[in-house]
Amino acid sequence: MKSVNLLILLISILFPMKSYSQEIPLTLEDLIPGGKTFNKYRAEIPRQIDWWQDKLTYVKGDSIMIAPSGEKDKPQVLLSLSDLQAGLNLEARLPKSLNMVKFVSPRSNDLLVITADTLYFYDITKKTITARFSNTDKMSFHDWADKSRMLAYTKKNNLFVQTPEGKEYAVTNEVDSQIVVGQSVHRNEFGISKGTFWSPSGKKLAFYRMDQTMVTDYPLVDISTRIATLKDIKYPMAGMKSHHVTVGVYDPESQKTIYLKTGTPKEKYLTNIAWSPDEKSIYIAELNRGQDTCVLRNYDASTGKLLNTLFTETHAKYVEPETPIVFLKNDPTKFLWFSKRDGFNHLYLYDIAGKQLKQITSGAWDVTSFLGFDASGENILYISAEESPIEKHIYKQNLKSGKKQLLSKEEGVHTATLSGSGKYLYDRYTSQYNPGKIAIADVKSNKSYVWHTAKDPYRNVTLPQISLGTIKADDGNADLYYRLIKPLNFDETKKYPVIVYVYGGPHSQLVDNSWMGQARGWDIYMAEKGYIVFTLDNRGTLSRGIDFENITHRQLGVVETQDQMSGVNFLKSLPYVDADRIGVHGWSFGGFMTLNLMLRHPETFKVGVAGGPVTDWKYYEIMYGERYMDSPQENPEGYKNSNMVERAGDLKGRLLLIHGDEDPTVVMQHSLQFLNSAVKKGTHPDFFVYPGHEHNVLGRDRVHLHEHITRYFDDFLK
């Protein structure tokens, strides 16, 4: 259940902190994103941190700064806004701040400068404009090539390319709007989040073409217009017809396009596109619709012919390729491949003939991301959960010797990026009591210094007590991590109501050793109001290996509910928990889980709030749905057992469903089908709709949402 908008990510801004005085208790305006005072309580981190070659840059006021290279060094001004404006002085509309300025890539001297309708590349060393792309306000899905300075983008359903001089070429000219080119496909599953892929030199452009003519429409309705208007989306539901995707390659020099001959069946997933280093071929991880067989194939980028089928991975449940192959820095005949084939996500070394040379990482833990190569190219850097399932640390490993080194020095959850050459590492991390630190490390020596330490944004506030721990799953084996937040002014002689906040779906991990143990603002708010707030990562969630995750296959909701009930039994064992006042809340898969808990255990839960819930997997989309549930035709019993619509008659407590009426991810049919079933069976859920909202209620309205959820618990659980 992903949603990615690269442009929004690009222009997102880290607001600076303002001073504040002691305010207790915190309000939803303080605690919920979109709240008027929310930014007061965000950890202070420098804005727009970016690698420029081997320098770490950031924005302070109206200047791009270079971070100190060591503890005794001082920040330097790299470029001021006025300098930039002067450099662009021929242009009419100058940028008024540095918010829309960033480096084109860590290895480029070009700054990307976005103005109202023009996009510039500005060379920071030569102080000249090196590319100028016009009419960018009418474009979407921009993708630029740092070396060739070409820009790819879409207009409506077609793909275009502009040269650095602003000359525009139409790559495609599809008349049928149901054929979409240059955009992400397969509903952003399988690691796919974009639709264009420049070759390493930026001379050729691979792109997705998606034919949706055979996919059913789902009618969304926009009620904000004078008379409500239809906004059809293409929504392939589990078991129904899926779109056909192909991959094209465009050569701006010849202005010619070829398509890779990926053949039949047309219903399959072309995932993880990767260019060969010599740009002559393209690698694709091809997954069958059944999602149990993944084949790595290599296609000629000039003719589209299949050159080689490198290897095949299968799994009785599902295979889920999420990362393109990565060629070694020093050897274009070898590449790295992520696989969960030994039960955990690990890196394997292959040659381009498809021969496995060796397994690089191994152990009962997952590699969670690949960072790149050091300057020498002899070592890889990655992040893994080896230290603890609830931490993420940075490792360097020698490709030849396999010798591994832990680079991150403090506990918690680390994220990192490498500098342009691979010499330096930007390491940003938090832990339960650390709101945010940034270290800069020399990869070779692993000497590092902490450049930035964020102050505790709640230093003037008395917060509820947050504790993390584990319980055993009912298989007697798996450790399940939980987070328990006690009410403010906790009195152990009292009995408190509990709210279980749940997600529980694949690819999620709600409990870890990051800032405040990932406690959410609403959790804090409810603890302030006198509720115990409890969250547990059941089997089926992330970073615990494939068996921990795929035990839910073909029966979503069953094992997850067992584990959540283990959590509830733990809660009931606590002397200060009022077992008669247990509530549950979750969104999306967490809404589905809320329904599972309310309807499979109606005697346990008094109140539930299910936001954007899946109520019947047959109304969910093909890619995610069939991975975990197979199709309704293949798995009728599993669909029946996971069907909350059919269980609507089992409702005993108070249940509020909430949905965005333009939700394109979990369509509102889910909630309405549940209501319809409840009406027929004589039970009485409650319902609320956020008009104009999609799968999550975002922006200012998110405060209203949490007021609404809170009121429901106050009405019926308090």
Added chain:
Amino acid sequence: MKSVNLLILLISILFPMKSYSQEIPLTLEDLIPGGKTFNKYRAEIPRQIDWWQDKLTYVKGDSIMIAPSGEKDKPQVLLSLSDLQAGLNLEARLPKSLNMVKFVSPRSNDLLVITADTLYFYDITKKTITARFSNTDKMSFHDWADKSRMLAYTKKNNLFVQTPEGKEYAVTNEVDSQIVVGQSVHRNEFGISKGTFWSPSGKKLAFYRMDQTMVTDYPLVDISTRIATLKDIKYPMAGMKSHHVTVGVYDPESQKTIYLKTGTPKEKYLTNIAWSPDEKSIYIAELNRGQDTCVLRNYDASTGKLLNTLFTETHAKYVEPETPIVFLKNDPTKFLWFSKRDGFNHLYLYDIAGKQLKQITSGAWDVTSFLGFDASGENILYISAEESPIEKHIYKQNLKSGKKQLLSKEEGVHTATLSGSGKYLYDRYTSQYNPGKIAIADVKSNKSYVWHTAKDPYRNVTLPQISLGTIKADDGNADLYYRLIKPLNFDETKKYPVIVYVYGGPHSQLVDNSWMGQARGWDIYMAEKGYIVFTLDNRGTLSRGIDFENITHRQLGVVETQDQMSGVNFLKSLPYVDADRIGVHGWSFGGFMTLNLMLRHPETFKVGVAGGPVTDWKYYEIMYGERYMDSPQENPEGYKNSNMVERAGDLKGRLLLIHGDEDPTVVMQHSLQFLNSAVKKGTHPDFFVYPGHEHNVLGRDRVHLHEHITRYFDDFLK
């Protein structure tokens, strides 16, 4: 806010009563239509009462019976099911009951017999089939001519005619589905409920043709299908483009069609079609889009030419023609016309030159329906509110002398039909303590006898006390009728919560001297549970003359709310009313009124439930909306003042909105716009949706609806 389906009316069945024992208290299943035991508490009335010439017939078991002609007479069997089956013995599929059998008209010997796919005319005296129409299962909007035995009907958007021998003619062949022929137009306003009009002899057929190509679509969504499907409706909203209607005349003999030359502007209302007695011309009451000018025109039925413009009626607020002209029985050069021009609805006599000959009825009361002529043709029969605004009585009046006679003999609300010749009157009536009586009267002598007296269906039940009364409106002038239901086991020393049940819109009257004062089942239920239930007919409602009604013009909700508050002040004056626990509930216009009361008087009402509410009149349809509000362009201040969406921020109490997601009358945009506004303004209404339901929640689900409404009051008002 009307919805008519003639076919459903035709096949509706009056269930016979079953015996029962004492059960207290009554449940929603007993009290709500659709409830499992609802029919146990309906007054017992003979089924399928019908005039056959001057005999009153009804169905008992498997026989059509003739009612006794006097107190000493006995019922006779007219026809048994087996006789009918024998009469139809050549046919494969015989009717299995008399449910689908009725007389073609009171003046015909033909019975209309409906089987699965064939419709017969069966002459009850000759015992032969006189017409046979096939494939009736594929048709809609059947309209038959009793004399010519022709059948008109629609298939999709086109009109067809079948001869008695089953030969089918296509009257129209419109390819564009947005052009609809032979169906009701103008959204069933202006007394229009059908689209075909046979000439008196049944030789020619007038019909409506509606071009909706210029009207916007409203997207309804059906979520019951595998993937939700779009069900667009044509919905002309106030101030937007309206459809174009014309009237065609089809001659089955020549198979030719002409259209009346009704000319421009094309946006107008062609209402109240009437054939001249000689079938040579057609009269139409033409109303301009502004609805302030009505012109009676006469068109040549052979050429379509305008023959004559008879007269024009105007009103500064609105004119609302609802009844076609009626030619005198004995003089085809004179006709009757309903007009409210003197402030009340009265009958006027005109000649066909358009000259007013005289006003027939007059006084400070409304004629509510015209029944017809007596056998001599010298007297007319009608129903009026002359006796009391909350009663309806039957009158006979001599056309020449004007001498008037009250025919109905008992108090209450009478409905009536005349026998084929006009000699006899079927008079059915109830009053507060009379669940249903039927009298048969000789029109000439006014001798009558009570043929049927229904037993009190609640005779074994202790009901809450219902009382009717009046208060003065705040203009110090108008009497406003109310109904007050006290809780069961009422204790005058206690303080009770109150629920105001409200409608308050035009064409309504909720309080009258009919059975139980029109108390609804839910009112009784809530009184059983300990609530006072109060209803008041504010200014703007029916049967009180035009000034009483149109005081609301251009400002719907304002005066109505004042009057409802007069009712609330009266309630507060009662020692047993708890002024801190006043709630309000209403549906449709009553939902709009609920919002008016909750938002204009937030300190008064603690809880409200608004079903299918209008929240902003600009989202309502043109014909009703512009009559009462003019267009948004013409009356911006009135629309603003009546706009509940803008007032959503004034909410203080608890408010539940309920909507059917396929409501084609008050579209769900109303409720969703209100929610959206509340979210932006930070207030918290509640919401519920009945999937698949239209403007009213009908059938079994109506019980669930009332459980849901009840629970809301129990949660927050009790």
